[in-house]
Amino acid sequence: MGKPTALGEFGRIAKFFAPLAAGQPGALDLLDDAALVECPPGERLVVTVDAMVEGVHFLSDDPPDLIARKLVRVNLSDLAAMAARPVGYFLTTALPKSRGDDWLARFADGLAQDQAEFGIALLGGDSVSTPGPVSLTLTAFGRVAPGAEVRRSGARPGDLVFVSGTIGDGAFGLEAARGQLDERLDPAEVAYLADRYRLPRPRVALGPRLSGLASAMMDVSDGLAGDLGHICAASSVAGVIEAARVPLSPAAARLGRLELALTGGDDYELLFTASRAQQDAILAAAAAAGVPVTPIGRIEAGQGVQVLDAAGQTMALAGVGWRHF
C-alpha cells in the first residue's frame, strides 16, 4: 500500500503516540509487542471496547480532536456505568491515506486533552492503513474493588429509576451539528446541542459514587427507553418511565419533541435503579459529583418498558433502539 504519510507508521507512533504513553512504565514506550497492565491487590480490572467509524459514528469533517475526545469519552462512560475508575486505554487507528500527519496531530491533541482531564494514559495500540473510512477502536481499562461493580442485572420491583444530567441532547445535537435546527433555536442553543453531541460528558465522578447504592446501571447510548429495556431484560423486571419527569435541557425542551428525546441515543448519561431507601444517599452522591440526578420512574414485576405521558397514558414510541445515522 506504500506509506500513507510523510512520517510512516513508526514515525507516527514515535511523534504522536509515544508522548501520550510517557510516564507509563507498563506501556514500555510503545516499543514492545505488548504492554504490561498492573492490577493492585484488592482491585479488579474493568475493560470495555467501543469503535467509531467515519460516516457512521462521526462526520467526515468533524474536527479530529473532537473525534478523539468522543472516542475516549464513550468508553469512559461505559466504565462509569460499571462504577469503575478509568486508568488507561489501548487505541487502534485504521486511517486512509487522505488523512495526513496534520489530521493525526490534531487527533493526538484531542487525546492529550482528555488524558489530562480524566487522568488516563495511552498504554498501547496498533496503527494500520485502510482503503476505507477512518475506523477507530479504543479499549479502556478501569479498576473497581471486587463486588463494587454495578451491573445491569440487579434491578428489583419497587426500585426507582434515575437518570443523570439531561436526556435527548445527543439526538438533537446531531441535528444541530448538521445545521438542521438553525431556524428553530437561538445560535447559543444550537451550539450547546451540537457540543453535547460532539463531546459527551462521561459521568466518571458520579459512577463510582453509586457503588453500593445503585442496584443496576448502564449508560444511555442507544436511547433512554431502549436502554431501560436492556436493564429490565437483564434483571427480569418491567420498567415504567414518567415522561414528564425526564430532565430536558432548555434547548431540548424548546424543541418539544419528547419522543426523540426518549428514544434518541448518544446521551452518555447514567441510567440506574435503586431502592427508595437509597434516594437520599443518591442525591448526596450526585451533589458530591456535581451532576444532577433525577428520579424518572419505577421498576415493577413483569417485563418490558412502558412510558407514561403527563396524563398517565401509555405513549407509543416508534423508534426504540437508536440507530446512528
Added chain:
Amino acid sequence: MGKPTALGEFGRIAKFFAPLAAGQPGALDLLDDAALVECPPGERLVVTVDAMVEGVHFLSDDPPDLIARKLVRVNLSDLAAMAARPVGYFLTTALPKSRGDDWLARFADGLAQDQAEFGIALLGGDSVSTPGPVSLTLTAFGRVAPGAEVRRSGARPGDLVFVSGTIGDGAFGLEAARGQLDERLDPAEVAYLADRYRLPRPRVALGPRLSGLASAMMDVSDGLAGDLGHICAASSVAGVIEAARVPLSPAAARLGRLELALTGGDDYELLFTASRAQQDAILAAAAAAGVPVTPIGRIEAGQGVQVLDAAGQTMALAGVGWRHF
C-alpha cells in the same frame, strides 16, 4: 444505516458471540457495558492489540474462519513474544452490509476453533457497521509473573540470535495464496505455503519457556532483518545475521529467493537473543515445546543489522521493513 443483517446487532451478539464467552464469569454474558478481568496475585496482565483490514491484511475472498483465526493468532504471537500465556480477548468487528449472517457464522466458527486450540475465551467487544471494508481489532490478554516478561531491549553484545520454525513462508505464502507460484512449485508445496500465510502458528508453547533464558524477544511480523533491527535499536546494540543459517522450509528453499525470505513478513516466528551460556537450555526448551529453534547470528556492540552471505560478505537488502500488499 438500517440493520446490516437479518439478525441485527443484538441478535448477532446473542447468536454468534455470546456462545464464545460462555463459562467466563467476567464476560457477564456480554450483556453489560464492560467486562471484569481478574489478575491472580503474583501475576501481571500482558495486553496487545492488532488490527486487520480487508484489502490490506487479508483478501476479500479469504475464508472467514481463516481470517478470524489469523486475527487471533497474530495477537497470540505478540503475547508469546513477551513470554506470556494467553487467557482471553476482546473483539471489535466493523462489517459492511455485504457481509451477511452467513459470513459472520463462519467467522465465529473460526474463533471457536482457535479458542479450543489455545484455551482462550471471548471476554467482550463491540460490533459496528461500516460503509468501508471489513475492519477487525482484537485486544488479547495474557498473564506473566512480574519480571518474567521478555522485552525487546535486553540484547547484549556477545549474545546469540535465534529464530523459531522457518522464515520466509509468510511472504512466499502470500504469493502462493494469489496463485503466483503454481508454475514453480508442486501443488503440495503451494498449499503448504498458502496455509502458512493464512494460518500462522503462534509459538505459544515456546514463548513462556524462554522466560529467564532469552535476553530480548519479539515475533517476526515485519520481516526478519527489519525486526532484528527493532531489537537492536531498543537494546542499543548491533545485529549480525548469517543468511546461510536462516532456516527455510523445503518449499521456500526451492524458490531460492533468500532476500524476500529475510525481509518478507507475516512469519510469526519468535526472534530472540540469549547469551551463549543459555544455548543448551534453549534447545531443551525448544524440544519441550516441539518447535525447532536455530541460531542464526550474533549481537555486537554498535548499531544496525548486517546480513552476511555464505562467503561472509555483506548482503544489500532492498526491502527491509515489510509492507503488506
